[in-house]
Amino acid sequence: MKYFLMTLGCQMNMSDSERVASVLDAAGCEKVETEEEANFIGILACSVRQKAIDKVYSRIAKWNKWKNKKNLVTFISGCMLPDDKERFLKLFDLVFTMPELPQLPRMLGEYGIANPLSLIAEPQSAVDEIKLFWKVKPKYDSNFEAFVPIQNGCNKFCTYCAVPYTRGREISRPSEEILEEVRILAEKGYKTITLLGQNVNSYGLDKNGDEIGFPELLEKVGQMGEEIDDEFWVYFTSPHPRDMTTDIFHTIAKYDCLGKQIHFPLQSGDEKVLIKMNRKHSLAKYRESMVALREILPQATVFTDIIVGFTDESEVQFENTRKVMEEFKYNMAYIAMYSPRPGAASYRWEDNIPLEEKKRRYAVLSEELSKHTFEYNKSLIGKTVKVLVREHDRKAGYLSGHTEGKLVIRFESNDESLIGQIIELKVTAAARFSLEGELLVHSLQTAASSL
DSSP: EEEEEEEEESSSHHHOOOOHHHHHHHTTTTEEESSSGOOOOEEEEEOOOOHHHHHHHHHHHHHHHHTTTSSOOOEEEEOHHHHHHHHTTOOSSSEOGGGGGGHHHHHHTTTOOOOTTOOOOOOOHHHHHHHHHHHHHHSSSSEEEEEEEEEEOOSSOOOTOOHHHHOOOOOOOOOHHHHHHHHHHHHHOOSSEEEOOGGGTTGGGGTTSOOHHHHHHHHHHHHHHHHHHSSSSEEOOOGGGOOOOOHHHHHHHHHTTTSEEEEOBOSSOOHHHHHHHHHHSSSHHHHHHHHHHHHHHHHHHHHEEEEEEEEEOOOHHHHHHHHHHHHOOEEEEEEEEEEOOTSSGGGGGGOSSSSSHHHHHHHHHHHHHHHHHHHHHHHTTTOOEEEEEEEEEETTTTTEEEETOOOOEEEEEEGGGTTOEEEEEEEEEEEEOOOEEEEHHHHHHHHHHHH
16 A cells, blocks of 8 residues: 655654654555555644644545545544544544554554554553554654654643644653664764654653653753764754753753754743733743843854734734844744634634734734844854755755754755765855855865765
8 A cells, every 4th residue: 555644733743754654664555755646645734723724624625536536545643623633534534643653553454454563452541552652663754854752742721722632731751762762863873853842841740750851851862962973963842931941051051962052932022911821931931041041052043933913912012022022132933923723722712913913013023033133144154153964955056954053054065965964164145044155175074084
């Protein structure tokens, strides 16, 4: 059976898709590059965004029409709200949650698709299911970049967010499994490894002292990095301001392998909006962490998330967010226009900020962001930076990658052997959201010797 898998949503879904591919390969299925070639097609959905759910309905309508012309089995998994899942049961042949993934071969067997793993035992609890899911060895999409899940679910219940309803409460993965996966990847030559969770810095809190906390986990990863000769960078996403502590920053500063880039979601720069969002932290707490971050890790880049047009957000409250952006001078901000999701608490409230006003606020914050990114990027001109080469650039004759701080940079070269290598570039030009550089000769020699 040939399968095609479409992945929507965040990095966690991308990581999950690698485990789905691993299970399907082990069950004797063959991955193909286009949906037209496949007779087993699936989606990893994202109920967090309406746009992603709209894509699901569009695709399944097309695929179900194909069933008139060929044998086709469809499935869906990923982040699904209960209401969405109920509708999908009528549209897809197989519907399962990510923790139920190890049961997929059995489901295929029950559907009449013979496979060597169809007798897998069925776990008895949600905790057992997610533990078994984590033991599935992923089929990594890249040979130099990888995602490693360290927890599943969230306990914060932000009013705009559907994650607690799609993934459930927080469950931390055993640290020995995490560290083993990181070590294997690093020893295989992976250059970036991202630790994933809905709230990574609350890692271990659900174990009541039977597991290490997030700072200790980072410490062990850092120590591992000192034992491994190859250079690699470890990142994490996403933390929550309420659980952010300065020992995390000190640990990152201590070890070279811990990437000097922090994703630190703001969501809003107004105290009352933060309360309405149920963010469980004050702006003062966030500012305290940012001051410590800048002091302990002055070389780190800082990314954030912001929502504009949340229910009842006034012009004054929006302006407070713009002022906070001006204050913190982020290197990147993922700005989203608020859209209510069924299941989240805010879905019950009137979505009373007009779309055109949301677009205006989005544009204002985007312009605010670009001022600071441009100034920062210009400050790097003439400096030497380490870069992970990731792919061909859109500009012919150029390759592109990102710095340790995850800033996009391109340079003139057609040498494909550099892809997947960490090299050094001298920054020669800066734009608002990217850099340009030239390859240093000694860096080219170093990269060649590492192959």
